[in-house]
Amino acid sequence: MTRDAPxxxxxxxDGARTRIRELTASTYxxxxxLGSGAGPRVALVAACASLLAGDxxxxxxxxxxxxxxxxxxPSGTVAYDARGGRADWTASVRVEAGGSLVWGAAPxxxxxxxxxxxxxxxxxxxxxxxxxxxxxxxxxSNECGGALRSTLTAVRDRRPLQAEDLxxxxxxxxxxxxxxxxxxxxxxxxxxxxxxxxxxxPHETAxxxxxxxxxxxxxxxxxxxxxxxxxWARWRRLVGQTRPARTVTCRTAA
Amino acid sequence: xPAELGALLLADGRLPTGGHAHSGGLEPALAAGxxxxxxxxYLEARLRTVGLVEATAAVLTxxxxxxxxxxxxxxxxxxxxxxxxxxxxxxxxLLGRGLARLARRLWPEHPxxxxxxxxxxxxLRPVALGVVGAAVGMSDAQVARASLYDDxxxxxxxxxxxxxxxxxxxxRWLLDAGPTLEEIVARALTCTGPDTMPATTxxxxxxxxxxxxxxxxxxxxx
Numbered sequence: 001m002t003r004d005a006p007x008x009x010x011x012x013x014d015g016a017r018t019r020i021r022e023l024t025a026s027t028y029x030x031x032x033x034l035g036s037g038a039g040p041r042v043a044l045v046a047a048c049a050s051l052l053a054g055d056x057x058x059x060x061x062x063x064x065x066x067x068x069x070x071x072x073x074p075s076g077t078v079a080y081d082a083r084g085g086r087a088d089w090t091a092s093v094r095v096e097a098g099g100s101l102v103w104g105a106a107p108x109x110x111x112x113x114x115x116x117x118x119x120x121x122x123x124x125x126x127x128x129x130x131x132x133x134x135x136x137x138x139x140x141s142n143e144c145g146g147a148l149r150s151t152l153t154a155v156r157d158r159r160p161l162q163a164e165d166l167x168x169x170x171x172x173x174x175x176x177x178x179x180x181x182x183x184x185x186x187x188x189x190x191x192x193x194x195x196x197x198x199x200x201x202p203h204e205t206a207x208x209x210x211x212x213x214x215x216x217x218x219x220x221x222x223x224x225x226x227x228x229x230x231x232w233a234r235w236r237r238l239v240g241q242t243r244p245a246r247t248v249t250c251r252t253a254a
Numbered sequence: 255x256p257a258e259l260g261a262l263l264l265a266d267g268r269l270p271t272g273g274h275a276h277s278g279g280l281e282p283a284l285a286a287g288x289x290x291x292x293x294x295x296y297l298e299a300r301l302r303t304v305g306l307v308e309a310t311a312a313v314l315t316x317x318x319x320x321x322x323x324x325x326x327x328x329x330x331x332x333x334x335x336x337x338x339x340x341x342x343x344x345x346x347x348l349l350g351r352g353l354a355r356l357a358r359r360l361w362p363e364h365p366x367x368x369x370x371x372x373x374x375x376x377x378l379r380p381v382a383l384g385v386v387g388a389a390v391g392m393s394d395a396q397v398a399r400a401s402l403y404d405d406x407x408x409x410x411x412x413x414x415x416x417x418x419x420x421x422x423x424x425x426r427w428l429l430d431a432g433p434t435l436e437e438i439v440a441r442a443l444t445c446t447g448p449d450t451m452p453a454t455t456x457x458x459x460x461x462x463x464x465x466x467x468x469x470x471x472x473x474x475x476x
Contacts, residue, residue, distance in 0.1 A: 151453070160335035163453040167303075177283055177292045178299035178456045186457055202468040203461065208334035208343060208375075215457050 003027050004056045006092075009042055009071070012064030013099075021064075028057040038100070038241040039068030046075060051116060053085025060092045063099040063128070070241060073106035076137075076221075079146065081113030089118040095128035095193075102241045104232070107135040107185075107221040114146030115169075122154040122192060124161070129193040129239045130154070133232060137221050138168065138184040145184060154192050154211070161192060161209045183217040187224035191235045204231055260390030264383070264400040267411065271352030276345060277412030277474035278405055282462035285469075290417050294427045297409045298434050301402055303456035307336050308380040309401040309442040310451050315384025316397045319366035326369045330381045332448035337378075339460045341467035345476030346378040353382035361389040398442040402435050403428075412474060 007026035011018050018039035023031045028050045034041045050057055063069050079087055089108075095101050110116060122130055138145025147169035154162040166186070168174045180186060195210040204214045214231045218224035263269055280288075283296055311333040318324035337343050354377050357367045366388035370377055377385070380401055387397035410424040445451055466476060 153453075154335075160332050160448075162338060163332070163335045163451075164338070164455040165453040166455050166457070173299055173302055176299035177288045177296045178279075178303060178459050181458055203464055205338055205460075205464055206340045207338055208331075208340075213338045215460065217457060217461065 004058060006058035006060045007031055007044075008060045008062075009069070010062040010064075011040055011067045011069045013066040018067040018069065026058065028055065029059060034072065037070065039070065041070045041072060044071060044073050046077065049080075050077060051079045051087035051089060051114075053082035053087060053115075056088040056090070058090045058092075061094070061101065063093075063095040063101050065096040065125075066098040067096075068100045068241060069102075071101070071103040071105075073104075076107040076109055078109045078111055078140075079114040079116040079148070080111050082115045082146070083113065086115045086117065089116060091120045093120070093122045093130065095122075095124050095130055097125040097127040099125075100129045100131075100239050100241060102131045102236060102239055104133045105135065107137045107225075109137040109140060110145045110148045111140055112143040112146055114148075116146070116148055118148070118150040120150075120152045122152070124154065124156040124193050126157045127193070128156075130191075131232075131235050131239045131241075132190045132192070133187065133225075133228065134190075135185065135187040135221050135225055136166070136168070138174070138180075144171065152190070154190075156193060156209060159209065161211055162190065162207055162213070180217060183219060185218045185221050185224045186215060187218070187221070187228050188213065188215045189228050189231050189235065191238070194235075194238050196235065196238060200234065201231060257390060257392045257396060260387070260392050261396045261400055263390075264386065265403055265407075267407065269356070271356065272348060273352070273404065273408060274411070275475045276349065276408050277416070277476065278409040279459050279462040279466070279476065280409050280412045281416060281472060281474045282466035282469075283458070284416055286458075286462060286465065290413070290419060293409065293413050293417070293419075294430060297406050297427055298431050299456065300405055300409065300459065301431060301434050301438050303454040304459055305402050305405050306438050306441060306452050306454050307333070308405065309398040309438060310445045311378070311380035312384040312387065312397050312401040313394050313442050314445060314448060314451065315381045316387045316392070316394060319369060319385055319388030322365050324369065326381060326385070327373050328448050329384075329451075330373055330375065330378060332451050333378055333380060334375070336451070336453045339463045341476065342460065342463040343378065345463070346380075347376040348475060349379035350377040350382035353377075353379065353386050357382070357386050357389055364389045394443050395439055398439040399435070402438055406431055406435065415473065
């Protein structure tokens with residue numbers, strides 16, 4: 001295992017149940033099976049104090065046709081002071097037809113002095129569904145937070161479905177009344193592959209293709225996540241994975 | 255038509271495209287607590303985020319319109335994937351419709367204008383702007399600048415209706431944003447295709463558009 005080799009989680013449908021075909025740990029992450037609901041529930045357990053300058057955490061997730069997978073994170077990730085260096089975090093997700101992935105990520109905290117680039121690439125076949133929650137926290141308590149750039153690209157049936165580039169590297173632009181203003185937490189729930197029949201909250205919006213998005217800005221991670229909770233629960237039912245949203249609670253970053 | 259005249263036309267608020275009904279999200283930004291001092295920062299941050307995305311889409315459309323039978327829809331699909339807010343897409347469609355209506359009446363025989371009919375959805379403002387730019391022979395930089403200037407001027411002009419602002423101050427905001435605007439023009443020109451189109455996201459601009467859409471009492475469409 002080289003230092004930057006990816007952690008891998010691969011599931012496939014075997015008759016009536018989803019089985020795990022691969023759980024590969026990396027320098028940074030140890031995927032661990034917690035149990036199963038609609039499909040396996042896998043915890044992403046941190047294997048070391050990540051992320052430090054020079055780190056490149058990589059995660060690959062593959063959900064086979066008709067399979068269901070839930071990813072949970074027992075603790076938040078902290079990107080520490082990079083002292084001039086940079087850390088990278090990359091997730092590649094592929095979900096085949098009829099498959100589903102629910103991933104409620106724990107807060108991603110960007111400490112003062114950190115410089116971190118995140119990229120999430122999601123590739124869906126028609127009939128696949130993904131529900132993702134990301135919470136970015138700029139700074140631990142009483143910090144203004146380092147530089148974060150987070151990009152997400154979702155492609156469905158080879159057609160772009162959602163593309164975003166949250167460039168929060170420049171504190172002036174980040175603090176402007178167009179980007180985050182005075183808030184330091186941004187939580188986003190992204191539903192991909194399914195078009196909800198109705199949107200129940202003014203901050204929920206339908207994507208141009210099948211999908212929906214809701215963001216919340218707040219001063220504390222738990223407030224942003226609590227605000228997202230009703231949307232998360234509803235969209236989770238749409239994805240067909242009805243387990244309570246937060247079986248593992250994490251408020252360390254708040 | 256000379257490209258210079260086309261550029262002036264597109265920058266002129268008297269061009270009948272419906273732009274006067276838009277505030278570039280300023281009205282909901284003010285409702286959310288922003289004040290007069292925030293307007294220049296808001297205007298400039300828009301240029302650096304949604305402004306960059308839209309200017310790039312306009313340039314990519316323009317380039318594709320220069321070759322017959324080019325696929326403009328691919329640009330529009332990429333742009334729609336970068337606009338998660340449904341009300342923001344609707345507002346952009348309204349502006350795009352105004353430009354497309356002009357283009358169909360003024361240059362019905364131009365191949366770029368015909369490309370509008372091949373789109374899978376109503377043209378968004380930047381796509382319609384790229385088509386008009388092609389019809390009047392504008393350069394890439396002229397179209398990018400027109401897109402950004404229109405966005406900035408929309409915010410500045412709306413501020414005059416929403417806030418006790420001196421028109422000279424609003425003009426100064428635009429001039430002060432000039433270096434940023436030119437920097438973004440240059441960045442928009444470096445993009446080579448829809449796959450690599452910038453996607454710079456402005457979460458508050460998105461939130462404002464959603465807040466505004468759910469309000470019944472408002473002055474501007476968006």
